Structures are given as structure tokens and as C-alpha cells.
Amino acid sequence: MLFAQRVENSSPPKIILSGVIDETTEFTRLLGGYGNSLAIYCKDIIRINSVGIKLWREFFSGFRKSGGKVSFFELSPSLVATLNYVSDFVNKSEVGSICAPFHCRGCNSVTLKIYSAAEAKELLKAVPIVNCEKCKSEAELDEIPEEYLAFLSS
């Protein structure tokens, strides 16, 4: 199930989405009524299935056609993977920031680091080693940069 939480007094409306995007997701109920300019934060979206992809595309396509403007921030790894694969999912210009997953060899946990679209381009040149949030050991990017950031080139 998908949950949407609006951050009070934010302009444009900042909506934090969390959970799962699937056949039960009702985007109109969750996101309608916030006006035609949205800032959507997606770090906590765990997964999206094929029907969820269809519903997302239908909603945001209609939103854009009716003059709506949307920006996506902290796109979770599952959404970045979808963005790279599915056309008309998110427009490149709408990407405010993404989450990049770093795997810690010490404790096998994953640390998500947030990169703006501009910072993400730098990842293509050099991927940093970051410190694991749990054990502080070194963590490496658990994606192939050229594939994970393919949307930047499209």
C-alpha cells in the first residue's frame, strides 16, 4: 500500500510517498487536491510493480497534460531502475534528486546517499567510497554507474 504525507506549510506542496506502488494505489485520491505544482519525495518507496507503473504513468501523464508541474526528489533505487527502463515514467527535467545505494562489505547493510541531478552526473566520472551508516566501514556503490544513471544521458 502507498501512503502520502503532506509536509505542512510547504510551497509547492511537498508530498512524502512511502510504501509500495501497485494495483491498489489510487494516485488521484492520494495526490489530487494539492494544486497543479507538486514536489514529491520518494526515498521510502520500497517497490513498484507492473500495474503500479501503469497507474503512475496514467496519473502523471494526465497531470502534466492538464498543466501540472511536478518534481521528484530522493527517487528510491526501485524508481530509478524504473525510470531507466520505462519511457514516459519521469521526465529528465523533473528529477530533483535520486538515492544511490551503497553496500557495506563489513556488515552487508545498505546506505542510501542522496544526490541532486547535477551531483549524480559527477558519479559517472568518479564514484566515491562512503561510510556505512551502521558500522562506519567503507561502502561501495551497489550499481553500475553507467546503467544506474542512464537516464541522465537520455
Place this chain on the structure above:
Amino acid sequence: MIFALCSNNFEDLSFATGVAESCGGSLVFEAKIASIFERCPDPASIEALFVSVDSESDLTDRLKELKSFDVGRVHFIFSGESSVGRQLFSNGIPANLIFKRFEDPAAEGRHYARVIRSRSASTFPSLRNLFPAASIHTLDLEDWIEKENVTDLILHQLIGIGCSERVSQTVSSAVDELLLNAFSSGLKRTTTGDTNDSAYGPSIQIQLGTEGEYVGVSVTSFSNSMDAKKILLDLGAAFDKVNAQGDTPKSSFGLGLALILRTGASLRFFCSSGRFAEVSIVFKKTQRLIDFRKQFQFVATQLVGSF
């Protein structure tokens, strides 16, 4: 048991040798299919025929050379070009595909041998056909409302058996897609929640098991409306989508299976029209998702009865 390999490639030879040795059989290795049939005059004696193909046109030529050989016993080793998969499955050909992405071909051959052994063992769907030595956990699902809870349960079970969080998320997403397919493939589903409703069903069973470094998760749908041919078409559509950019919303047929194939996991379909369809996700327990995506991968089909 006799195994045969038609290839010029030594990695393929190493792989097929691994399969044959694991099954206690012998391997016939030739560059041409005709040469294999000369050495094995009784094609029915060939347990599995591995054929290397590089392109769609290569596949067309090989299919002609196979003549009346049971294509269900053919295992195409291919470069990953999606048109090969599309051509096979969209034409209703229940073959098997092995992605030529070997890291340790002999070991991967020994792993793939479980697919070969399961073909003779499988009379009724069970993950034990593929993982005979595993401890199998089974869940039964009656209503699609339970889908999200079951998917989350699979996620936690995968983490519990030592899969990393990202790998577990990836596999549980794949299970979610299979459950979606199982519930939406024209099968009756109650809208009232009334279990006495004659339209209630189907029943779905999920199984999880692990053997060494490999894990299997299967989703089996029992229904008299199961159509094996439709499953092949769905697979063909998936191969159509797996490398290309996704298409418009009105054509999401096969997208779910394409998403699963893109993860790097292997799939095995065991179907009997009018009775059941079992789809098993098979994968190596890696810690990093990068390694999961690069792992040895196959798509195997075993269809029983007419289709």
C-alpha cells in the same frame, strides 16, 4: 543418460560437461546437429540437447535442423539477444534458454542439472522437483487481498535465510509480479469476499527453499482455466520488452515477466493446461545486487499435456 552439445565454444562444453557429469550421463559434442543425430541414431535416447545460437537467424536454422526432435528437450545457449526468446515463445515453442553469461561454466552446469533432473521428477508442481534436498516452506493463498502481506513475509523469510536486503527486495518484487499474474490471468476472483461464492478461487501456493548457495521461490496457481499457450505468449512478450525501453501503458502484456528477467534471476515454468502453472524463481544468494544481476541465468519451460 546421453547428453549432446552442438557448439564451437569451450565454455559451452564445460557447461554441458558439468550437466552431464552431475546427472551421471555422457556427453556427445559436435559442431553440427546433423553430426549429433548420426552418432545418436535414436534421438529419443538424448536426455537433453544443448545448442548454441547467436542470433534469430541462427535460431531459425537450428530449428530446421532439429526436425522432429522434441524441442522441450532442447536447451539453447544464447547471447542474450531478446529476439531469440521472443521468436521461440511467441511462436509457442516450449524450449529452454540459457544465457551465455558464464562465470564458472562447470559449476553452473552442475547447478543447471537440477532443471534436467526435475523434468523426469515433475509430475505435480513442487519446488522439491528443483530443490530435492531443501527444506521447503509452503504458504497457501486464497484471496488477492493477502498478496501484500505474503510478499512482505517472503521478503523477511529471504532476509532470514541470509539474502541481503536489496536482493530480498528484488526477489519479493518478482514474487509480487508472479502473484499479480496468477490472480489476473483470467482466473475467477471473488469481489464479495464470500468464500461460498462459486466463483471463488484460484488457490495459489508459494514455496521457498534453499540448497547450498541457491534459493528457489515458486508460485503455483491451481485452476482449470490455466492456459499453457498463454504463458508462452506472455514469455514471448516479456522478451520483446526485456532490453527495449518500456512501451505505452496500453501494452503492458509481459511487462511483469520482463521486469523479473531484468533482475538477473532465472525462471522455470512448469505448466499443465487446465490444471496448474508453477513459476519458480531460482537465484544465487549474493550479497550485492550488482552480483545478483550478473549471475548465471536461464529460462526453462516444461509443459505437460496438449497446449
